[in-house]
Amino acid sequence: MSVRYDEPNLAARAGNELIRWLAEAGISLAGTRALRVRGRTTGKVRGVVINLLSVDGRDYVVSPRGNTQWARNARAAGAVEMGPKWRSREVRIAEMADDARPQLLKRYLDRWYWEVKGHVGGLTPQSTDDEMRSAAPSIPVFELLR
Secondary structure, X not given: OOOOEOOOOHHHHHHHHHHHHHHHOOOOOOXXXXXXXXXXXXXXXXXXXXXXXXXXXXXXXXXXXXXXXXXXXXXXHOEEEEOOHHHOEEEEEEXXXXXXXXXXXXXXXXXXXXXXXXXXXXXXXXXXXXXHHHHHHHOOEEEEOO
């Protein structure tokens, strides 16, 4: 597994915090959702904002910045909390195999490239299949299980 992590700068952190606050209140901007996961070492529940990708009736979350803390925590916990704080639900997750990621990444980039450009392993919506396959191991993708 690749350990690429594109750490957000101060401006990105501030923007993410505002969007996460809105998502926690139940206000979605362009498909954003609140995700919370228990920390691996502290046990504290930490919140992030994600874009929920739905494909053929299945839901996925992507960590475009790579092997982020929330992705590591989700992988270790095997479950996340989704939704606004007043209506959250725990959801089991399964990390997608590297060979299943390229088609999901293509769909993700088609929808949210304007938001994540520069933070998704050098990929664009026009990236070739080979480029998608090459970058896929560095971009965690989780399916939300029902």
